[in-house]
Amino acid sequence: MRLTFDEIKNEIKRVFMKYGLSEEKAETCARIHTESTYDGIYSHGTNRVARFVDYIKKGWVDVHADPSLDREFGAVRIYNGNLGPGILNALYGADRAMELADQYGIGMVGIHNTTHWMRGGTYGLYVAKRGYVGIMWTNTEACMPPWGGKDCRLGNNPFVMAMPGPDGGAPVLLDMAMSQYSYGKLQVTRLAGKKLPFPGGYDREGNLTDDPGAIEESMRILPIGYWKGSAFAFMLDILGSVLSDGVGAVDMDAATKGSCGGCSQVMIVIDPKKTSVSHDISLTVKRAEEYLKSAEAAEHAGGIRAPGEGIEKFHADHDRNGIYVDDAVWEEICAL
């Protein structure tokens, strides 16, 4: 199904208001879900609306809560997210981190006791479109085994790096989870009767496999780069805790408040105008992107893309044909 931006946003807003969000908060959250969908990140846009409502019903998200300042020191602010909607907490944190970057060149906001921020890239794009560099991550409940282990002990913690794009265009954006494939990708591939392009995990017998169903069964998804992604995920977990005065996977798993319930987020924001004074930032990015793309194309490859460029393909399609929403997902939202 194809819908306009406002059709999607207004319907999600209606749902969020029905479940207790103020009109202003519902508008913001609905807009972010719709923007993710417009960018082609359906998994964290429309497809997450029903789950968010479920979390409200279960009391895992407090629609009335706002972040409260726990501690300030220099260019650092620590907030308690009070289990408020993750999107609102994260936008609030990004705003504060930009203010700190204005004042100190760099600023860091740690938010503990918060909830799922949906798409990490949202906040990278948010600061990059306003001229800042963002380095951000969240920790999550465990859903991936560590290297050398069978049981899930690591969060699939998303790591975000973003900066303004060349000539005021689309930002450069890395928004990367720690697993080679998401569970969503496994499911979609299995339902299509296909194999993964590269091995994505282990089957129950401990064999590396490209069969998505076997990985869904074993729950042994593969970290990117094997041992490297495993170590990276662990670092993001503990640094998330320590830099936000919050908790990590071990405590989220014990609390079982859904995905990212009570998680810890870190947002480091830098003003590149304070650092790149003798180089034009736009030109630096443009030259780097041109150099990247000057490589000869690999066999059977779909071209070389700069990070974040994939979004433009979705925008072009969505602008022409309307924004894609899965029929069943839309039906579910409308029934809420």
Place this chain on the structure above:
Amino acid sequence: MRLTFDEIKNEIKRVFMKYGLSEEKAETCARIHTESTYDGIYSHGTNRVARFVDYIKKGWVDVHADPSLDREFGAVRIYNGNLGPGILNALYGADRAMELADQYGIGMVGIHNTTHWMRGGTYGLYVAKRGYVGIMWTNTEACMPPWGGKDCRLGNNPFVMAMPGPDGGAPVLLDMAMSQYSYGKLQVTRLAGKKLPFPGGYDREGNLTDDPGAIEESMRILPIGYWKGSAFAFMLDILGSVLSDGVGAVDMDAATKGSCGGCSQVMIVIDPKKTSVSHDISLTVKRAEEYLKSAEAAEHAGGIRAPGEGIEKFHADHDRNGIYVDDAVWEEICAL
């Protein structure tokens, strides 16, 4: 061959003084090379001494240069490395970043126009042992193709995250390059007549392969996580440039001043005592590590390790038997 710490350090110091470093600078650089060797990172310890001397001879490293302050704003300092020894520039930057973290909770130092810092983990360990959290990286000349391309356009940029270990013990350390395997690992595996444990790149025909020799020939090493590591490496390149007022792979490739000649480094340092006020940091790390290791062991796995823990195995061996140095490498150092 097995040697004591001082035997190795003193011989390297002799060499560095012969090639123009002051006694103090030679002592520091020799100590860092020896520490990397003691930690088992031979590739960036003893094995790099001859190349460093070669760079001095070629004028790519200026043994007399010190970093100079280009710009200060709030918690940010930008330095020109003046092509001085990368180790000294990076230690200087780490010291300044810790001072900024004392004052502002977080500090960032960007150093442009610097040279190879050898092992990235050195500076992560340096700040972590002093109680700080470090997030650091350098960009490098291109030595890895981007995803979808054949020609090298990406640096194998190392990314470092470090924090104090539990109970004052060894720090938690991620020191990760962007390729699945280093060229050193490819060479060692080929010389041993073995295959890589997992595919490490493409052969000349564009087939993914675990044959190290075929990858050395094609120079098509694989980024960790395929497209993910490719995007990550690109972000580290441009953010390295922009946050240090320096250059990236495109300009380093044009200048051809050896590996990392004129590169850009970023060091973000945070004081976790300013952020983690209601949680004991040591306990947070200890509980996270225990949880990680509570997973059932995977088939044929050598156990689950916390990031940085591998160093302890080398320390135990080196303390018992002396520090390992390759015979040919030692001969080469002694002949300098």
